[in-house]
Structures are given as C-alpha cells and as structure tokens.
Amino acid sequence: MTNRVAIGRWTTSGWSAVRRAPVSVVALVVIWVLGLATSSIVEGPSHALGRDIGLGVVGIEHLEVWGLITSAFWASGWASYVGITILIVAVSVPVERRMGSVRFLIAALTTQIAGALCAVTLAAVAKTVDSDWGFELHIGYAVGAGGWIVGTLMVATANMDTLWRRRIRVGVLALTIVSALFGGHLIDLIRLAAAVVGLLAGPWIVGRSARGPRIAGTRREGRMLVAIVVAASAIGPVLAALSSDAIGPLAVLRDLVRGVPWSAPEVRELCEQSATDPDCRRGLLELRLSGVGPTLLSLVPSLFLLVLSDGLRRGRRFAWWGAVLAQCVLLALSAANFVFRYLDSVDEDTLFYGLADPTVYRTLMPFLTPLAVLVVLLATRRWFGVAAPRHTYRNLTGVVVAVAVALWAMYAAGGFLARSGFDPRPSFTTLVADFPERLVPPVYLQWLDPRLLPVNVPATVLYEWTGVAFWLVVIALIGTTFLRPAMEGTDAEDRDRARDMLRNGTGSPLSWMTTWSGNSYWFAPEGRGFVAYRVLAGVALTTGDPVGPPGRTSELVEGFAEFAAENGWTPCFYSVTESVRRASDALGWSSIQVAEETVLDLGSVAFTGKKFQDVRTALNKAQKSGITAEWVRFPDAAMGITDQITAISEEWVADKGMPEMGFTLGGLDEVDDAQVRCLIAVDEDRTVHGVTSWLPVHRDGRAVGWTLDFMRRRSNGFRPTMEFLIASAALSLEEEGFEFLSLSGAPLAKMDPESTGVDGAFAAMMDNLLDVLGRTLEPVYGFRSLLAFKSKFQPRYVPMYMTFADPAALPSIGSAVGRAYLPEVSMSQSVTLLRTLVARGK
Known part of the structure; x- marks a missing residue:
C-alpha cells in the first residue's frame, strides 16, 4: 500500500510538472529519447550523425539550416546529458512557469535560432582575427541545449525585480563570456550569443518590469x-x-x-644525454608542473x-x-x-x-x-x-611570517635528512636557498633552471607540498579576516567603545545612529561621554545629541566645540534636541529647526476612534489576508527572509533612480546589526511584503524605547504594509513593557513650515536654503509625504534642530549637510534628479 501511495504521489507530481511546464518537460524527454535511440548518451553522437544534426559553419554555408534546431536536442556525452537535465529542471521549468508556455516557446526558438546564427557569424569573423581559432571553429560542429536554456533565462529577467535582474544578467554574461574566451568552442559562442539575444529580446517577449529598466x-x-x-x-x-x-x-x-605528466627519471636520463638539448629544458619545466602538488600550487x-x-x-x-x-x-x-x-x-x-x-x-x-x-x-x-578592526593585518602578518619560518625550517631540515631523495644531492645551504622557489607557482619559474629535483616519495612531498601548505594557510587566514566584524570610515575600537558607552548609559532616540559607519568619535575626558561626527567641507558635522550622563550636555557641547576649533573645523550639531539647543544658545550659537521627530507614548495604545481609521483598516485587512507581523534580527534570520528583504530594498532604490541617503537614514548595512530589531510582514507562503527596522534607545543601561529607521515595502505586495507594521510594533512593544516608540524624524520636513525658531538674518537664509533643498528632494525621496504619513498615528511632535557657531560658515555647512546625506551621487543620478524636477515643474 505504501508503495502504491508513493507511486501515486510521484505520478501526480510528474503530471503537475507536465501541465505547468510542458515545453521544458517535452524537450527533456525528446533529448533523452533521441540520445538513447542514437546511442549518443555515453560519448555523444557519432561523427557522421554529428555532421548531420549538429550546427557547423560548413553546414550553414551549404544551407543545411536544420542544424539551428536539431543541434539543441543532442549533447556531447553523458556529463552533458546530466548537466542539461539539471539545467532544464532547475532553470527552464521555473522560467516557463513564470512567463507561460507560449512565450517560453517563442523565447526558446528566438534565442536558439538567432543565437546560433550570431555564433556562426562570430566564427567567421574569428577566422580573420585568429586563424588557428577560426579554423577550429570552421571545421567543428556544436550540439547542446545550453543556448535556448540560457536565452530563455535572460528573456525572463526583463520583467524580474531589479535585484535578481542584475544578478542573473551579470552572472550569466560573466560566465558565458569567460566560457567563450577560454573554452572557445562553437557551443560556447552559441550560449553567449543566445544570452545577448535574450537580453535584447526580453522586453519584446515578456515586457519590462513594472519599475522600468533602471539599474541604480x-x-x-x-x-x-x-x-x-x-x-x-x-x-x-x-x-x-x-x-x-x-x-x-x-x-x-x-x-x-595545468601540468604535464613527465617523470623525474625521464628528465634526468634526457638531460644526461644532452644538457643543452631543448627537450631537456622543456622536460625540466614540465616536471615542475606535473603532479597533484604543483597543480594545486598553480x-x-x-x-x-x-x-x-x-x-x-x-x-x-x-x-x-x-x-x-x-x-x-x-x-x-x-x-x-x-x-x-x-x-x-x-x-x-x-x-x-x-x-x-x-x-x-x-x-x-x-x-x-x-x-x-x-x-x-x-x-x-x-x-x-x-576596514578590518585595528591590528588585524599586523597580527596576520606576524602569523604568516611565523608560518613561513616554520615551513622554511621544516623544508631545510627535512630535505637535509632526506637529501638522498634529491638529484643532485643538496647541501643544507642549497635547501635554504631553494625554499622561496617552493612558494612560487611552478609556471612562473620557467625562466630559472632548477637547483634540484625530487626522485623519491619523501623528497617529492617536501618539494611539491611545502608551498601548497603555506598558501592554503595564508588564504584561510585572509578569508578569516573578512569574517571578523568590521566598520567603514573610522576606527573599530572607537566604534566598539561608543557602542558600549551607549548600551550602558543614556542616549537620545537617534543616538544609535552614532554607531553607524562613516562617523568618527570625540570622547570626553574620563569617559564622561562622546560625540559622533564627520568632517565635510571643513565642517565637523555631528550625528544627533552628544551621548553621556544626564546633566552633562552643556559640558559635552563645549568640549566638542573646543576640540573642533583646535583642528580648524567649524562645529555644527545636526538633528539635536531642545537640550542641545539650549546648551549651544548659552555659547552664543545660532539654530535652525531641520526636522520634526514623531513619538508614540506607549502604555495606552488602542488605535480607536475616527482618527485611527486607516490604521485599524490595515490591521483588519492583514488579518483577513493571512499576513502576520514577525520580529527577526537580520544577521540571524533565515536566508530566504534576508534575501527577500534585500530584493525589496534594491527594488526601492532602483525605483528612485538615486542612491540611498545616509547620515541619519539607514540602509541594509545598518539593518545588519544584532542590536537592531526588524519587524516583517509575512504571509502564509513566507513571502515578505514589507520590513521596518527599530533602533534601541537606552537609559541608564537598559532599553526603554525603539526608533523607527528602515522602511521598505514590496511594490506588488500588501498595500497598507507600513501602517500594519508600525501599529503592530506599537502593540507588541507595549506588551513588552517599553515606554515609547520614536517614528524618527523626516529630514528637511516640518509640520509647520512657518515655525522655524530661526535667529538672525544669516540663519534665516540657511533655513530658506534647507527648505528649498527639502522641496527639491521631495519628488525623489518624499520626506514631507513621510512626515504626513506618520501623522496617521497621532504622534507627539518634538522639534529637532541644527545648531552652529559661525553664521558666516553657512555655505560650507549647507554643502556638508548635502554631502552627508548624498555622498555618492553620480553624473547620471544627477541627471535623473534634474529630470524629476523638470517633470514636477511641468
């Protein structure tokens, strides 16, 4: 009975595959049937059959065009048949299900025929450039299904999400180009040409992605x-x-x-006959390349x-x-x-x-x-x-030197003990001098005559495997350094110190942003606090409030101002709270409101009443659609989840046509932090519809609240995802006993544009400049729309300021703020922004 049930399941699954991908399944069956019928499975079709059904330059010249199609239904041997089977099951079947059988058939025929014709044309051109390569292409023929498999995959990328469209295209083109340049057979050219044809024909066959062809x-x-x-x-x-x-x-x-299998006795005998014989020299060179050890070293x-x-x-x-x-x-x-x-x-x-x-x-x-x-x-x-943590590569150098010295001593001592296994018999000094050559891949030693050659097993092990052992250890050590926690733009120890101070002390809702890449740190004497900053256009621009014990804000502001002045920088505190503004006012500084933080006080969250209608609707729709909110940590989440989050983020960036903004706005690098919590919206099929990230807010060494940072939604997913996730986060974190949620501030956006808190004419000019910058970036990044969106949750509004010591430095400060948010805007992205502004103006 059990066997019957299993057979029934296999039959059902097989029939389901045939129904959902009939073209791929039929093609696979035909390939195997023809291979069995013509005894081609083991070594491929016979020479005569290959000439009849394969694709060749000579055949096309004689108008034997059926090879454009028939060549795709045979393979060159058992390994190719297995490989084609795997590719059809793993690539063609999913692609056919995605685009539909009719379009898949059109794509397969188009890429196979056009790719084959282009490959034959390339073969003809190759003969004029490289007669040897062109001759081999001219007399040969190709069989294999790789062309239409690769071609249909490239066609399918036309309407894929940006992330996978990029990855598949770059990966396929890189591999097919490498295969064509190195392998160089006609079938390699067919795969490359079919990939290019699929790339060009894809938009005509399956259409473009809903978000267009942008590749930012x-x-x-x-x-x-x-x-x-x-x-x-x-x-x-x-x-x-x-x-x-x-x-x-x-x-x-x-x-x-790759080595050539010569043996030491053969070479020695040859060289004894005539040391000047060219065959003797070539034998010595090829001996260095023979064997497993030299091959691995190569x-x-x-x-x-x-x-x-x-x-x-x-x-x-x-x-x-x-x-x-x-x-x-x-x-x-x-x-x-x-x-x-x-x-x-x-x-x-x-x-x-x-x-x-x-x-x-x-x-x-x-x-x-x-x-x-x-x-x-x-x-x-x-x-x-x-950069790696401090001293990583200094320590690595020390370990590598120690390994080299140990192997050097082992080679010299072991070789001297086994000196009878070398020809000629070496002295200890000869072995010491020979060791550096053992670390060099054999082919690069061809211009040097060998000092000695091994003639027995112990000597061969020392001669061939010492270099392999050294480099495998070095490569493993280097690979390990990439796994160590790293940071970008500043010293790792300073960043770790700042994290520890923040976790064990008190910070503002934006303080976790001080731990992000790109910041440098000034630490107050005796570890009383720190300020995170970056120097741009001669301006020491801070990230949020100083971090330190309550009541020391004025001391930290003044200390950092003196530190900046000593280094010739203009100090500027950005996105800071009222307490920092009061401290800087006492120093005679000016200030401007640059954002508005939105805060939800937890403890009595209910989302009742007319004002919360949109929020309640999102929660109800999610429940009916089988969508739930789930907390994860990005570094520990399953690959299927993190890959979807990455794809959603890349799609969002591509839609903007501009890079992600930085400074006070996090991206995937900032989400990839064990201290950051992510709330994702997933359905019953484990499809991620959206994600939000939450930064911890500490007081006296414990987390008391969370700040919203990263927000991304799948373009074709559950529409009110963000309302659902933020409401779910508020309800969940309230149950956990936290005091508040900060929905963060929208840069360059305020609820009341007229209420600026501006002091002085220069500051008023700066406020106008920031207002223009905010309105300029609104069509692309939508900060003001974001602030309006957050108003759905009826938050408490807290103004955020920029304070600065020298109004005359406002042009430099404005430049520093712009470069902090957009440090890597290319010329094409600038053009994209300009086009958006022109379109908005119309």
Missing part, C-alpha cells in the same frame, strides 16, 4: 556585482585547464593551472582571487587592494612574456602564455582579462572602504 543600486549590491566579475576572471583559466581541448583566445592561460592565484571576491562582496578595503595588486601582477607578467618573446630572451618552446604559438594576437590577448578587471576595480574604488 546600493553599494551593497554593487560590491556583489564586482565580486562576481572578479570571481569569473579567476575561474576562467581553471575551466580552460579542465577542458582537454579548449581552443579559445585565452585558452593559453590554462598552462598557468591554482593558488585563482583560489586567492576567489577569497578576495568574498572580501569584495563585504566591501573590504584589503580585498580591493589585493585584487588590484593581483591584476597588476598578471599585467606585468603578460608584458614580460611579450618582451621576452620578441627579444628572444627565452626559448620559444616555453610553456608560459602560449609562446609556443608565437603570434602577436595570442601574446597580447592575456592583457585583456586583467586589464578589464582592473578597470572595473578602479572605477568602483569608492565602494570598498570597509
């Missing part, structure tokens, strides 16, 4: 894309090395990671770049410098290769960078990959400013 994103996502590019460049030579018949223009780089640069890619994903400054250095080294080696070849400084029979095939084209091609990656890294330098 956060630094967080930009880092991810750069990491993908660097990782793809590292994987390329490995892919070429794994292919026994790679023919692409960069396939010559496979010799960097993979070190690729492994190193992959680890650095993880650091780039995290925004690490060290990873950026490491990746830049790696690309510069590759460029330098390419240049040396070119110079040595044409100066005849080395034997033409060398293994490095394809000099055995000495054409200018193939010698210059290796420049292109590191040069392109280097340009990408330099263009995105501003995204990688995250």
Whole structure:
C-alpha cells in the first residue's frame, strides 16, 4: 500500500510538472529519447550523425539550416546529458512557469535560432582575427541545449525585480563570456550569443518590469556585482585547464593551472644525454608542473582571487587592494612574456602564455582579462572602504611570517635528512636557498633552471607540498579576516567603545545612529561621554545629541566645540534636541529647526476612534489576508527572509533612480546589526511584503524605547504594509513593557513650515536654503509625504534642530549637510534628479 501511495504521489507530481511546464518537460524527454535511440548518451553522437544534426559553419554555408534546431536536442556525452537535465529542471521549468508556455516557446526558438546564427557569424569573423581559432571553429560542429536554456533565462529577467535582474544578467554574461574566451568552442559562442539575444529580446517577449529598466543600486549590491566579475576572471583559466581541448583566445592561460605528466627519471636520463638539448629544458619545466602538488600550487592565484571576491562582496578595503595588486601582477607578467618573446630572451618552446604559438594576437590577448578587471576595480574604488578592526593585518602578518619560518625550517631540515631523495644531492645551504622557489607557482619559474629535483616519495612531498601548505594557510587566514566584524570610515575600537558607552548609559532616540559607519568619535575626558561626527567641507558635522550622563550636555557641547576649533573645523550639531539647543544658545550659537521627530507614548495604545481609521483598516485587512507581523534580527534570520528583504530594498532604490541617503537614514548595512530589531510582514507562503527596522534607545543601561529607521515595502505586495507594521510594533512593544516608540524624524520636513525658531538674518537664509533643498528632494525621496504619513498615528511632535557657531560658515555647512546625506551621487543620478524636477515643474 505504501508503495502504491508513493507511486501515486510521484505520478501526480510528474503530471503537475507536465501541465505547468510542458515545453521544458517535452524537450527533456525528446533529448533523452533521441540520445538513447542514437546511442549518443555515453560519448555523444557519432561523427557522421554529428555532421548531420549538429550546427557547423560548413553546414550553414551549404544551407543545411536544420542544424539551428536539431543541434539543441543532442549533447556531447553523458556529463552533458546530466548537466542539461539539471539545467532544464532547475532553470527552464521555473522560467516557463513564470512567463507561460507560449512565450517560453517563442523565447526558446528566438534565442536558439538567432543565437546560433550570431555564433556562426562570430566564427567567421574569428577566422580573420585568429586563424588557428577560426579554423577550429570552421571545421567543428556544436550540439547542446545550453543556448535556448540560457536565452530563455535572460528573456525572463526583463520583467524580474531589479535585484535578481542584475544578478542573473551579470552572472550569466560573466560566465558565458569567460566560457567563450577560454573554452572557445562553437557551443560556447552559441550560449553567449543566445544570452545577448535574450537580453535584447526580453522586453519584446515578456515586457519590462513594472519599475522600468533602471539599474541604480546600493553599494551593497554593487560590491556583489564586482565580486562576481572578479570571481569569473579567476575561474576562467581553471575551466580552460579542465577542458582537454579548449581552443579559445585565452585558452593559453590554462598552462598557468595545468601540468604535464613527465617523470623525474625521464628528465634526468634526457638531460644526461644532452644538457643543452631543448627537450631537456622543456622536460625540466614540465616536471615542475606535473603532479597533484604543483597543480594545486598553480591554482593558488585563482583560489586567492576567489577569497578576495568574498572580501569584495563585504566591501573590504584589503580585498580591493589585493585584487588590484593581483591584476597588476598578471599585467606585468603578460608584458614580460611579450618582451621576452620578441627579444628572444627565452626559448620559444616555453610553456608560459602560449609562446609556443608565437603570434602577436595570442601574446597580447592575456592583457585583456586583467586589464578589464582592473578597470572595473578602479572605477568602483569608492565602494570598498570597509576596514578590518585595528591590528588585524599586523597580527596576520606576524602569523604568516611565523608560518613561513616554520615551513622554511621544516623544508631545510627535512630535505637535509632526506637529501638522498634529491638529484643532485643538496647541501643544507642549497635547501635554504631553494625554499622561496617552493612558494612560487611552478609556471612562473620557467625562466630559472632548477637547483634540484625530487626522485623519491619523501623528497617529492617536501618539494611539491611545502608551498601548497603555506598558501592554503595564508588564504584561510585572509578569508578569516573578512569574517571578523568590521566598520567603514573610522576606527573599530572607537566604534566598539561608543557602542558600549551607549548600551550602558543614556542616549537620545537617534543616538544609535552614532554607531553607524562613516562617523568618527570625540570622547570626553574620563569617559564622561562622546560625540559622533564627520568632517565635510571643513565642517565637523555631528550625528544627533552628544551621548553621556544626564546633566552633562552643556559640558559635552563645549568640549566638542573646543576640540573642533583646535583642528580648524567649524562645529555644527545636526538633528539635536531642545537640550542641545539650549546648551549651544548659552555659547552664543545660532539654530535652525531641520526636522520634526514623531513619538508614540506607549502604555495606552488602542488605535480607536475616527482618527485611527486607516490604521485599524490595515490591521483588519492583514488579518483577513493571512499576513502576520514577525520580529527577526537580520544577521540571524533565515536566508530566504534576508534575501527577500534585500530584493525589496534594491527594488526601492532602483525605483528612485538615486542612491540611498545616509547620515541619519539607514540602509541594509545598518539593518545588519544584532542590536537592531526588524519587524516583517509575512504571509502564509513566507513571502515578505514589507520590513521596518527599530533602533534601541537606552537609559541608564537598559532599553526603554525603539526608533523607527528602515522602511521598505514590496511594490506588488500588501498595500497598507507600513501602517500594519508600525501599529503592530506599537502593540507588541507595549506588551513588552517599553515606554515609547520614536517614528524618527523626516529630514528637511516640518509640520509647520512657518515655525522655524530661526535667529538672525544669516540663519534665516540657511533655513530658506534647507527648505528649498527639502522641496527639491521631495519628488525623489518624499520626506514631507513621510512626515504626513506618520501623522496617521497621532504622534507627539518634538522639534529637532541644527545648531552652529559661525553664521558666516553657512555655505560650507549647507554643502556638508548635502554631502552627508548624498555622498555618492553620480553624473547620471544627477541627471535623473534634474529630470524629476523638470517633470514636477511641468
């Protein structure tokens, strides 16, 4: 009975898949049936059959156009059949369900046929540029379903959310370009061409995303894309090395990671006959590349770049410098290769960078990959400013030196004990001098004659695996540094000290923002408090109130003012409360109201009466729709949740066409904090419809309230998500015993624009300037609309001020405020803002 139930379930699931993705399922069945019928599963179609059903340049020249379609229903061997099956199930079936079977069929036919024709055209062009590559493409033929699978995926990205549209496109294009340049077969060109065709045809087949084609994103996502590019460049030579018949223009780089199986006795015998014989030299070079150890050592640069890619994903400054250095080294080696070849400084029979095939084209091609990656890294330098905690790399250097010294001693001592296993028998001094070469990937040693070669197992282990052990330890240590908590723009110890003081002391509703990246810290003597600030345009611009014991506000304001003056900066306190304003007034400063904080006092929250109609409606609709509010911490949340939050945020940024604002407005980097709570709206399918983040507010060492910061809603999700989440947060936190919720302040927005609290003519001019700035950014960021939205909760309004010592510095202060909120506005984003303003003016 159990077996019958299981069979019934499998049958039901299979029929459901056929109904929901019939084109993909039928294509998969046809591929396997044809493969079995023609005995092509194990080694692919026979040569004669391949010529008949495959796609080839010669066939197209003879108008045998059926190969454009038939080539997609066979594969080149059992591994390809398994890979195609996985791709159809994992990619094609979900894509077909998403776009519908008719559109999927149109997309598959379009990308397969157009991609194949473009690939044949590229093959014809390649022959004029690189005769060897072009000849291989001309005489070969291609089979495989990769073209239409990749093409339909790229078509589907046209109406995806911005986050996944970017990731899939960059990832697919990077991999297909690398495959075409390194593998270089006709099927690789078909996949690349089909991807490009799908990219162009997607909007015509499935339409565009509701939010349009905008690609603006956060630094967080930009880092991810750069990491993908660097990782793809590292994987390329490995892919070429794994292919026994790679023919692409960069396939010559496979010799960097692949050895040739010569044995020491063969080389020794050859060199005894004639030490000057070219075969002797080549044998010595190839011996260095043979075996598992040398192969792993040759993979070190690729492994190193992959680890650095993880650091780039995290925004690490060290990873950026490491990746830049790696690309510069590759460029330098390419240049040396070119110079040595044409100066005849080395034997033409060398293994490095394809000099055995000495054409200018193939010698210059290796420049292109590191040069392109280097340009990408330099263009995105501003995204990688995250520093590791203090002394991280000083400590790392000490550990690496210790490991190197230990391995050096082990190699010299062990080699001397096993010296009979080397040819010639080395002295202790020779082993000490030979150790540095053991750390270098073998291919880079081709211009040096080896001092000695191993001839037995113990000597071989020392000779081949010492360098592998060293670099694996180094790579693991570097990767570990990327996992350590880091910060951006200031010292990690200062930030940790500020966090501890804030958690154990008293702060204002905005004080947790002082712990964000980009701030520096001034600490009062004897640890009585601190001020978070950033220096912009010569202005020391603070974030919120000084943090310290109650009653010491005036002391902290005055102390920070003296500190700023000593450094030649103009002090300016931004988004501060009435207490700071009074303290600065006592010093003769001026002040301007720049925002209005909205506060909900907990203890009697009911949301009853006509004024709360919108809030009650949101709560009732959520209940009927099966949507609930759930507290999570972003660093600890399930990947399915965090990925959805990231996608929602990226979509919001793309919709603006402008970068996320900073300073007093947090983004995903600030949400990724164990001390910050997130309230998400999820339905029964675990789809996240919206998210809010809440910053802790401390008094005397305990949390007494929470401040709203991050607010994002899914564009096509539950519409009153924000009303539901804020109301749910108020009810939930009231039950937990907290005193208040701050809905934070909307920058450059006030409930009563006429009530400014401005003192003096200069201050009035500054107030007008900020008012113009607020109205300017309103169409893009909607701060005033946000303040009006918060009024639905009938909050208590608390004015927030900017206080400054020197009215004559107001132009610099205005510039500093603008740069603090928008530190990274590109030219294209400036144009976007201008267009928005023009449209609003119309």
